[in-house]
C-alpha cells in the first residue's frame with residue numbers, strides 16, 4: 001500500500017493549488033502596499049497631532065532654561081489699582097538682562113485690607129507653569145495635577161510646598177516686584 005506522503009495530487013487538485021498560490025503571490029504586493037499606506041497615514045496623523053498639540057503641550061513642560069536667574073532689581077509691574085482683591089492677576093516680568101523670550105509670569109493678588117501677595121507661576125514640583133482657573137478659584141498645574149488656592153497655598157498633588165512668594169514693595173502707588181528662581185522639589189523655598 002502506498003504511504004500518504006507519496007500520493008501525488010490529482011491534476012485538478014494540482015491546478016487548484018497552483019492557482020491558489022499564484023493568487024496569493026498577487027495579493028501579497030497589494031497587502032504590502034495597503035500596510036505601507038496604513039503606516040504612512042498613521043505616521044502623518046501622529047505628526048499632525050503633535051504639530052497641533054505642541055504649543056499647548058509646550059506651555060506645561062518644565063522650562064528651566066527659559067527661567068532667568070533671580071535678580072536684586074525691583075521691577076515696576078503697574079499701579080496698585082490694576083490688581084483686584086481676591087482675583088490673582090498674571091504679570092509678565094521684563095528683566096533687564098534676560099532675553100526677551102525669558103519673561104517669567106508672576107501672580108499678584110490684592111486683598112480688601114490693602115495687602116498684596118505676589119508669587120511665582122512656577123510649580124514647585126518640577127517647574128511647570130501653573131494656570132489660574134477662575135471656576136475653581138485656584139491654580140492647577142497641568143503636568144502632575146498639583147493644585148493651589150487663589151493665594152498660592154498648596155491644596156493637593158505632588159508639589160512639596162506653596163507657590164513661591166516673591167519680594168515686593170509699593171512705591172508711589174505702584175507695585176514693584178523682585179524676580180527669584182527657586183529650586184523645584186524641595187519642601188522649603190531655596191533659591192537657585
Ligand code: FES
Pocket residue numbers: 123124125126127128141142143144145146157158159
Ligand atoms: S510640575 Fe507641577 S505638579 Fe508636577
